[in-house]
Amino acid sequence: MAEQVPLVDYLVLGDEPHLQANECTACGARFFDRRNACASCGKTEFTKVAIPTEGVLRSFTIVAFAAPGIPVPFVAGIVDCGGTHVRGNVVDVEPDADHVSLGMKVKLTTFPIGEDSAGTEAIGFGFAPLEAN
Amino acid sequence: MASDDIWILGITMTKFGKRPDDDVVDLAAEAALGALADGGVTIQDMGVLAAGNLMGAAAGIGQQLQKQIGQTGIPVYNVANACATGATALRTAIMAVKAGECDMGLAVGVEKLAGAGLLSGGSRKDDADTWTPKGRYGAVAPIDGRIGTEIMPGVFAQVGMEYGYEHGGATFELFARISEKNHSHSTLNPLAAYSKAMTLEQIMGDIMIAYPNTRPMCSANCDGAAAAVVVSDAKLKTLDPDQRRRAVKVSASVLTSDPWDEGCQQLPNVNTLTRRAATTAYEQAGVAPEDLDLVELHDCFATAELVHYDNLQLCAPGEAVPFFESGATWRTGSTPVNVSGGLESKGHPIAATGIANIWEVCHHLRGEAGDRQIEGAKVGLAHVIGLGSACGVHILEKAA
Numbered sequence: 363m364a365e366q367v368p369l370v371d372y373l374v375l376g377d378e379p380h381l382q383a384n385e386c387t388a389c390g391a392r393f394f395d396r397r398n399a400c401a402s403c404g405k406t407e408f409t410k411v412a413i414p415t416e417g418v419l420r421s422f423t424i425v426a427f428a429a430p431g432i433p434v435p436f437v438a439g440i441v442d443c444g445g446t447h448v449r450g451n452v453v454d455v456e457p458d459a460d461h462v463s464l465g466m467k468v469k470l471t472t473f474p475i476g477e478d479s480a481g482t483e484a485i486g487f488g489f490a491p492l493e494a495n
Numbered sequence: 496m497a498s499d500d501i502w503i504l505g506i507t508m509t510k511f512g513k514r515p516d517d518d519v520v521d522l523a524a525e526a527a528l529g530a531l532a533d534g535g536v537t538i539q540d541m542g543v544l545a546a547g548n549l550m551g552a553a554a555g556i557g558q559q560l561q562k563q564i565g566q567t568g569i570p571v572y573n574v575a576n577a578c579a580t581g582a583t584a585l586r587t588a589i590m591a592v593k594a595g596e597c598d599m600g601l602a603v604g605v606e607k608l609a610g611a612g613l614l615s616g617g618s619r620k621d622d623a624d625t626w627t628p629k630g631r632y633g634a635v636a637p638i639d640g641r642i643g644t645e646i647m648p649g650v651f652a653q654v655g656m657e658y659g660y661e662h663g664g665a666t667f668e669l670f671a672r673i674s675e676k677n678h679s680h681s682t683l684n685p686l687a688a689y690s691k692a693m694t695l696e697q698i699m700g701d702i703m704i705a706y707p708n709t710r711p712m713c714s715a716n717c718d719g720a721a722a723a724v725v726v727s728d729a730k731l732k733t734l735d736p737d738q739r740r741r742a743v744k745v746s747a748s749v750l751t752s753d754p755w756d757e758g759c760q761q762l763p764n765v766n767t768l769t770r771r772a773a774t775t776a777y778e779q780a781g782v783a784p785e786d787l788d789l790v791e792l793h794d795c796f797a798t799a800e801l802v803h804y805d806n807l808q809l810c811a812p813g814e815a816v817p818f819f820e821s822g823a824t825w826r827t828g829s830t831p832v833n834v835s836g837g838l839e840s841k842g843h844p845i846a847a848t849g850i851a852n853i854w855e856v857c858h859h860l861r862g863e864a865g866d867r868q869i870e871g872a873k874v875g876l877a878h879v880i881g882l883g884s885a886c887g888v889h890i891l892e893k894a895a
């Protein structure tokens with residue numbers, strides 16, 4: 363099997379793929395990117411926390427018009443995963459307003475996005491409707 | 496005795512739209528000379544110049560402008576603050592006058608965006624030859640389109656849809672009706688880039704950009720400039736009666752940035768900073784939302800206008816949908832919003848927008864708005880927001 367890398371470093375691959383945030387040890391604010399200090403309280407200590415893989419779709423848009431190279435239409439959304447908001451695409455669903463709805467329950471899913479010249483496979487993530495699983 | 500009030504002495508906006516024969520300096524000069532003439536003053540009277548041109552932020556539009564209208568040696572502040580650039584320039588001039596550094600100042604915002612397309616914000620590049628983690632997310636490939644969207648129509652679509660998630664009722668048709676209102680209002684504005692009414696069917700049936708925003712529900716990229724002359728109360732008292740009569744009082748001038756809250760870095764929170772700016776502005780002005788005779792707010796997308804009804808406290812919390820459905824924000828309603836046509840039809844030459852919306856309010860307060868005059872207008876509010884984020888709120892009042 364080809365070697366795999368996650369699309370972003372906050373996606374943890376393995377038997378139970380999940381997202382991981384940097385949590386401020388002082389105030390509990392969560393960030394998915396590298397931080398110099400906490401945007402909420404200014405302290406500088408962080409710990410890694412696993413984000414729940416199931417959540418509720420708080421908002422979405424169906425992008426029909428995007429930069430060259432981005433397949434359209436696709437559904438971009440914000441998922442509330444146990445109180446932490448996560449940006450991601452809604453996948454495994456017809457990209458139209460009849461099939462995507464506010465408040466729908468979704469679950470993290472991962473999939474290959476392609477191989478590089480060394481044969482390494484990059485793995486992306488999205489959120490799929492729970493009912494369809 | 497003079498107070499520490501600040502007044503708009505002169506203000507103007509250029510015709511918005513396609514201006515192929517004018518460069519940014521031509522447009523800035525047209526607006527600046529227009530504002531000076533409107534105030535009955537000259538560049539020699541100005542003690543400070545604040546200028547913004549977001550697309551050319553490194554080029555120093557202020558000094559370029561001086562070369563064309565007067566190199567008087569005054570301090571120049573070139574400002575850039577996303578879509579709040581114009582409001583930031585105005586506020587910079589206001590702060591200089593308020594601080595007593597000078598008694599008059601000029602603020603200018605200009606942009607050339609005609610034909611720029613709708614994809615601002617998208618950052619997608621080709622995939623690299625090897626997957627190498629880069630940047631703060633350790634991304635091995637571009638993420639726009641793979642992890643949500645970075646394009647503005649999509650970001651603001653989600654802002655409006657999130658309001659629907661929290662409060663209900665925010666349907667495609669509702670957002671399209673907001674756009675219908677603004678396009679209808681624009682038919683009375685000869686300076687708008689687009690001044691054609693559009694039916695609900697036309698709006699909903701137009702090209703979908705990012706659901707629920709179709710093309711006419713997105714701000715119109717265009718060329719344009721706006722400029723304002725501000726003056727201290729003490730100086731105004733020395734000017735002639737006609738200048739004093741047309742002066743408009745700046746009852747509040749507020750700029751905020753977005754405080755951290757959960758999720759704000761996944762989807763920008765344009766609500767909290769707007770709510771805070773409005774609250775501070777109402778306190779500064781001693782004005783309540785129900786006192787407003789008109790509001791120009793930042794409808795960069797139809798989905799954004801809805802949330803700002805709530806953020807600016809024009810309605811009770813969570814009640815933006817029934818507030819709009821009541822007809823309150825049409826020009827015949829209790830709180831006319833975007834009688835200029837708004838960014839969707841008047842246009843959105845970015846750095847000009849935050850001064851042009853103040854011009855619109857002043858135009859009505861002076862009783863000079865012609866066919867689209869809101870009769871008896873005495874108090875108005877102008878709002879802009881730039882993602883990142885920056886929010887400017889100004890409250891203007893007719894001279895007593």
Ligand SMILES: [Zn+2]
Pocket residue numbers: 386387388389390391400401402403404405
């Ligand atoms: Zn913290």
